Each structure stands twice: as C-alpha cells, then as structure tokens.
Amino acid sequence: MTESTNGRALIRQASAADARALAEVHVLSWQAAYRGLLADSYLAGLASDLERRVAFLDQAIRSGGRDIRVAELDGAVVGWSSFGRSRDEDALAGTGELYSLYLAPQAWSRGIGRDLWQCSRQHLHAAGFLRVTLWALDGNQRALRFYRAAGFRPERQGSRVFEEGGTAFPVTRYQLRLA
Ligand SMILES: CC(C)(COP(=O)(O)OP(=O)(O)OC[C@H]1O[C@@H](n2cnc3c(N)ncnc32)[C@H](O)[C@@H]1OP(=O)(O)O)[C@@H](O)C(=O)NCCC(=O)NCCS
Numbered sequence: 001m002t003e004s005t006n007g008r009a010l011i012r013q014a015s016a017a018d019a020r021a022l023a024e025v026h027v028l029s030w031q032a033a034y035r036g037l038l039a040d041s042y043l044a045g046l047a048s049d050l051e052r053r054v055a056f057l058d059q060a061i062r063s064g065g066r067d068i069r070v071a072e073l074d075g076a077v078v079g080w081s082s083f084g085r086s087r088d089e090d091a092l093a094g095t096g097e098l099y100s101l102y103l104a105p106q107a108w109s110r111g112i113g114r115d116l117w118q119c120s121r122q123h124l125h126a127a128g129f130l131r132v133t134l135w136a137l138d139g140n141q142r143a144l145r146f147y148r149a150a151g152f153r154p155e156r157q158g159s160r161v162f163e164e165g166g167t168a169f170p171v172t173r174y175q176l177r178l179a
Helices: 016-033 040-063 112-126 141-149
Strands: 002-005 010-013 067-073 076-085 095-103 131-137 153-164 167-177
Touching: 010 112, 016 040, 016 067, 016 076, 016 095, 040 067, 067 112, 076 112, 095 112, 112 141, 131 141
Parallel strands: 095 131
Antiparallel strands: 002 010, 010 067, 067 076, 076 095, 131 167, 153 167
C-alpha cells in the first residue's frame, strides 16, 4: 500500500520481498554513520551478519509484529523505519518507540528521513501513543541533529551503555510528546 509520494521518495508498507534490501540498507547505513564511533572491525563484520538480519526482518515483516515503512526511490529501497510499543521496562503506559530509522548513505539529506519519520509519527499518533522515545548512539551527530530538529529531547538520566559481542554502545534515550 502506497502511503505518500512527494517527488522525492515513495513511502509504503514493507512486504516480505523487501527483507534483503532492508538488511542491506541497515548495514550500509551503520557502516557510514558509525565510522569513527564504533571499531572498524565491528563495522566491517556487519556484512558477514547479513543473512541473519535478512532472516530476522523476513520474520518480523511476515509476523506483523512491528510496523515497518519503506522509502523507495526510482524503484529501489533506500531507507526504512520501524516503530511500535516501547520495549523499555520503565516505559510509562502510552509510550511508543521508533525502533529504527535507516537510510542508505546516497539518500541522506534529501528530506527522505523526514518523510519516513512523518509517516511513522502519524501512525504512532493514530495508534493512540502519547509520546515516542528512541535510543541513539552518542556522537551520531547527523542523527542527533535530525531528531532535535524533529522535536526530540534527551531524557534526564537517559544514558546507558549496551554491550553486544564485546562492543560497547553508549546510547541516550530521546523523547517527544505526541499528544
Ligand atoms: C539520520 C537520518 C535518518 C536522517 O535522514 P535524512 O534523510 O538524511 O534527513 P533529511 O534529509 O530528512 O534531513 C536532513 C537534512 O536535509 C535537509 N533537507 C530536508 N529536506 C530536504 C530536501 N528536500 N532536499 C535537500 N535537503 C533537505 C534538512 O533540512 C536537514 O538539514 P540539516 O541536517 O543539514 O540541518 C539519515 O541521515 C540516516 O539514515 N543516518 C544513518 C543512520 C542513523 O544514524 N539512523 C539513526 C539511528 S538512531
């Protein structure tokens, strides 16, 4: 189902056929955005993890467990977002979460991230969520500038360090009121 098209990108719901393209965008986006923030060896290793991501996304799309929107430009998937109920144990009732927002580097700074976010925001609002949170890697200046411009603010005491496979991810939770 097409949700919006504005001359920049077409925003639509993900289908299972998109799983591989979504995983590829995810990896390319991380490798470009997190260069200098995470170890080069970790970022290079993401490519060998591609099939696991494809399988995860395929299952997520088929199960309908989370909302996923895709940005398509000239027939190619260039970005995606996913969102739903907050996964955080300490979340208040009525808290939604933007789980992911990733664009392939060649699609950055063309307003496509904003379109994906606007679509995600509308759906979260329509679903009755009062606020939305997201976790962002500290130092990811492009994303932090983007979220700040969208109205997100860091939460007081919202900083954590997640650990995965020996890599530390210093992150901060940001919040925006929808109501
Ligand atoms: C962060 C991210 C999602 C933002 O998406 P984006 O498409 O680059 O953002 P937008 O183009 O909508 O807005 C960014 C800039 O483009 C400008 N812009 C907006 N519409 C535009 C248009 N039609 N043409 C040109 N520029 C435009 C905005 O004013 C903004 O300017 P600024 O950042 O220089 O102040 C994207 O860069 C990305 O995927 N980054 C890597 C992954 C990542 O870090 N994700 C977040 C994880 S928490």
